[in-house]
Amino acid sequence: MSSDSIREGQTGYVQAPELDGPVILDVPSPTADLQRGLEDLNSHGCCILLNALDPNRVDEIRQLLDRQYAAEQALGALCPDRGNSNKQVLPNMVNKGSRFLDLIEDATTESIASYLLGKNWLLSSLTAHLFIGTTTKAELIHRDQGQIPASIEFPALCNLFYLLDDFTPQRGSTVVFPGSHRWPLSYRVHPPNPELGQQINAPAGSLFVFDGRLWHGTGANLEGHPRRAISVFCCAPWVRQQENACVSTARDIFEQASPKLRARLGLRTYGTLGNINGTRIEHQGAAFGSTDVEFPDALIGENGQLIPLPSARRT
Numbered sequence: 456m457s458s459d460s461i462r463e464g465q466t467g468y469v470q471a472p473e474l475d476g477p478v479i480l481d482v483p484s485p486t487a488d489l490q491r492g493l494e495d496l497n498s499h500g501c502c503i504l505l506n507a508l509d510p511n512r513v514d515e516i517r518q519l520l521d522r523q524y525a526a527e528q529a530l531g532a533l534c535p536d537r538g539n540s541n542k543q544v545l546p547n548m549v550n551k552g553s554r555f556l557d558l559i560e561d562a563t564t565e566s567i568a569s570y571l572l573g574k575n576w577l578l579s580s581l582t583a584h585l586f587i588g589t590t591t592k593a594e595l596i597h598r599d600q601g602q603i604p605a606s607i608e609f610p611a612l613c614n615l616f617y618l619l620d621d622f623t624p625q626r627g628s629t630v631v632f633p634g635s636h637r638w639p640l641s642y643r644v645h646p647p648n649p650e651l652g653q654q655i656n657a658p659a660g661s662l663f664v665f666d667g668r669l670w671h672g673t674g675a676n677l678e679g680h681p682r683r684a685i686s687v688f689c690c691a692p693w694v695r696q697q698e699n700a701c702v703s704t705a706r707d708i709f710e711q712a713s714p715k716l717r718a719r720l721g722l723r724t725y726g727t728l729g730n731i732n733g734t735r736i737e738h739q740g741a742a743f744g745s746t747d748v749e750f751p752d753a754l755i756g757e758n759g760q761l762i763p764l765p766s767a768r769r770t
């Protein structure tokens with residue numbers, strides 16, 4: 456494989472040259488400078504951006520998350536199965552309040568996701584991560600774009616972790632292998648030894664971002680600290696979203712959303728992809744552009760029968 460830089464046609468992302476083997480770089484030091492963060496993402500596959508959320512916003516979102524977690528636990532049998540680990544993930548925060556939803560349209564999210572994935576990126580999922588006790592070992596080391604051929608030389612997903620608590624190794628901060636997005640192909644399939652990874656140190660309010668090709672995993676939380684974060688997980692517009700947002704987003708959220716947010720959730724075509732009921736394209740040329748789409752009141756079924764679409768609203 457050539458070590459020359461490759462410029463990705465759809466996004467303009469320029470891939471840094473391949474490393475000479477499975478070299479593990481240092482975790483880039485936290486920075487308040489967005490441009491430096493983008494450079495770290497390119498060279499190291501991750502970055503830590505300081506002060507992405509101010510302390511009041513951190514405090515507010517943290518309290519809302521604790522309230523949400525308690526309310527979901529109180530649902531008893533209706534509470535989603537969260538597995539038996541003390542590391543818990545709350546899915547689909549899109550329906551769970553504007554303070555979470557706002558993170559999708561945050562200017563920093565926009566700059567970073569657009570840099571890595573191009574301007575038409577989609578929300579893959581919005582989730583909350585927290586611990587409810589200690590864990591004894593690091594979780595599985597993985598690449599978030601594991602479903603996508605390992606040979607591609609550009610990110611198809613990226614994970615933006617808005618940190619609501621200080622992330623430290625004792626609290627199970629993320630284990631990362633900086634530079635692993637530039638490893639030769641033969642090192643991209645089987646995960647490296649977790650003990651060789653490095654754990655991040657980052658204060659509450661930071662944004663910790665990692666490229667979908669970076670090997671990483673949740674660290675062991677020896678202290679049992681809640682270590683809360685919201686993950687804005689973003690994907691290229693041709694990747695299947697982790698959460699099927701057009702089905703699992705409450706209809707009133709779509710109705711109140713800005714055109715940008717509707718597009719991020721999936722209500723905008725990307726060329727020929729993302730139609731609803733075969734969205735009309737006026738002429739062939741439009742297939743190469745993008746257009747906003749809406750939920751029709753009804754689908755057309757056999758022999759012209761109209762099939763009403765169910766409408767799930769929160770109010």
Ligand SMILES: O=C(O)CCC(=O)C(=O)O
Nearest residue numbers: 584628629671672673674
């Ligand atoms: O919780 C963490 O530190 C990392 C989570 C993770 O591995 C993921 O969301 O892919």
